């Protein structure tokens with residue numbers, strides 16, 4: 001795993017800006033991987049499937065650290081609106097869910113009361129302990145075969161076919177002057 005500072009640099013580049021959500025997401029994913037004992041998520045990219053429960057800044061940062069991409073089927077989105085992610089180790093079958101505590105915002109405010117909210121959270125989320133920021137829980141997750149990275153069944157071929165059909169329909173419309 002890289003250091004927090006290195007991930008912050010990479011996140012700012014990939015996401016377009018650095019923000020409190022990214023700092024929190026990086027910390028969240030680093031904790032999840034540490035719990036699973038996955039030290040090099042790039043070298044061990046086939047080992048991990050990550051379920052994120054929110055589609056905001058946090059998500060990009062989690063995907064970056066966990067090295068999980070939607071396009072590789074290693075990142076799954078569950079629209080539950082929680083700043084949380086579950087990391088599933090396909091090698092051991094263990095899974096850990098890490099969620100940001102509601103109280104983490106308050107903790108950030110108390111740490112840097114003189115700063116405005118976003119700036120204070122950015123700094124505080126980089127410094128507060130894992131225990132103050134997160135709840136973690138071992139969970140049981142069954143990853144279905146069709147959800148595994150590299151699955152080549154009908155459900156993974158069909159989405160590729162859709163844009164093609166749409167392109168054809170569009171082309172036909174243009175040719176027919178519709």
Ligand SMILES: [Zn+2]
Pocket residue numbers: 015017018019020021022057
């Ligand atoms: Zn952001």
